Amino acid sequence: MKPLRIGLAGLGTVGVGVIRLLRENAETITARAGRPIEVVAVTARSKSKDRGVDLSATRWHDDAVSVAQDPEIDVVVELIGGSEGPARDMVETALTRGLPVVTANKALVALHGSALTRLSAENNAPLLFEAAVAGGIPAIKLVREGLAADRLHSVGGILNGTCNYILTEMRTTGRDFGDVLTEAQAKGYAEAEPSTDVDGWDTAHKLAILAGIAFQPIAFDTLPVHGIRDVTAADLTFANELGYRIKLLGMARASKDSGIEAWVRPCLVPAKAAIAAVEGVFNAVTTQGPFSGPITISGRGAGEGPTASAVVADLIDLARGADLPVWGVRNTPAPVACTSLGELKSAFYIRLDVEDRSGVMADLTSVLRDHDVSVHFVSQHDAAAGRAYLALVTHQAPEKAISAAITALSALPVVKGAPLVLKIEDSLQ
Known part of the structure; x- marks a missing residue:
């Protein structure tokens, strides 16, 4: 059987995790994909760094675009991150060549989804991004495939493990935001520059993707976003006394009259709700539809194992011949502005x-x-x-x-x- 040959950019935690997963579970993956899947070309910032995996038989490229131009690969995997620069250049180059792309880059898809959709359609090149939302939770598959027959009323949830960890620790220990954030950084749950997480932008990118699949793409700059910096230990105590938990939520809802209502903000949710029990670094995705009813799925939203698992799941789909439209429909409508929340x-x-x-x-x-x-x-x-x-x-x-x-x-x-x-x-x- 001819293997599916992968060109991979980015050898950080997730990139190395993908290589390990493909090697350690090779027999299972081959059986499920119908053919072997192998990483044959890579690039990263440092060629000499010891990453704990043997890359001696793998072609090394000096930059991401040259990986996408490699004539002996079948699929590009982009794990660099960032909405501009090498990541965007690589993905656009691959799609223009007609190569399928798998990415974990939520910012790229959220901000440039319309342009990438056109390239994907024009060149018959699938773009898959299961790993971009909620790590190992099959959130994209749930909304785009599992619930494809239903007209969803709402989609969203807890989409950032860093914020969920901070709020959980503040509630259970009584410590303030700054103290818990410092601990989260020491444990590797938060970046040294944490604004993308704690100010809500990571959640916003993921919500924009889910809303685009559930309803239609939204204009990202119209999405209201507010993070958790202003929440205090006192607020979490008050909420607990009232029978609530405070969670950073990203939610999108559709209505015939008012379009798409979407927002990212800390909210009080009933302590008895399924999503209230999602604690620590875990994420949860919740949907509501007239036929499917309420569904909540949860799991680890980041990390080597969960995210690599989602990337490889997309590669297995491609090996099987999957050709899914980016947003789940063949004729993708133009992005729309989120409705004003004033009357909400x-x-x-x-x-x-x-x-x-x-x-x-x-x-x-x-x-x-x-x-x-x-x-x-x-x-x-x-x-x-x-x-x-x-x-x-x-x-x-x-x-x-x-x-x-x-x-x-x-x-x-x-x-x-x-x-x-x-x-x-x-x-x-």
Whole structure:
């Protein structure tokens, strides 16, 4: 049997994991793919670095584009990362040549999906990216293949293990964000420059991909994104008392009237919801459809093993002759802007740092009343001397009313520091 010959760029954790997996499970993979799968050409930043795998029989290229131009490969695997530069050049070169591409690069697909889709279609070159979303969880296969017959109402979930780990540790230990972030960096769960994770952009890239498959591609620059830096240990304590967990969610929903509603933000989810039990570095993807009903799948969202497993699953599909459209449909519609969230109605959690004296609640409720925001529940915790933390849970209200009320509350002399507002996502059961 003629092997499927792979040209691979990027010999970091995942790249080395792919090579190890292909070698250690060669017999099983060959049986399932119908032919052997072998890495025959590679490139990385350093040729001399010891990566713990034997590359002596593998052709070395000086750059990623030259791998894509290698006449003796059948598939390109891009594991460099980044939405521009060598990764994009490599993928575009391969697709233009008519070579199938497998990538784990969520930023590339989220930001340049439309252009890559055109190249894929024009040159009959499949582009597969299971590893780009939620590591070893088959999120793309679930939405694009397993639920292909259903018109989904919603898709999303916990899509970043770093943030989920930080929030879990803050809740269980009572430590603040900065302390837990430092620990996550020491353990290798967070990068030295963590903004992509903790500010929500990693989640946003993955959500854009899921929304593109479930509904249609979205214009990434219209996706509202907010991370977890403002969440405190006090917020997690309040949420626990209220019967909720705080999770960084990326969610997208479709409606006939308002288009695609999508956002990334920390939310309160009911403690009894399946997704609330997803802790630590684990991810979860949840969907809701009229025929399929609610589905939640979870697992490790990153790391050598899970991500390499997803990459090789795509390679097995190609070896079997799979030819899946990038977004799951043959004629991909143009990207659309996400709808404004101003009219979105929800209950909200509001945390305020206020002066601890009589009359404060009257001042706060007066402002909320003036903006048609009704309060369902109030809880107080002591803060510093003469100060208190107030947690307010509102009834359903439009987001624009909450935003206006927060602006007015922030102007009150009794309110110290910036209030925190979190959406309560009661729809996840």
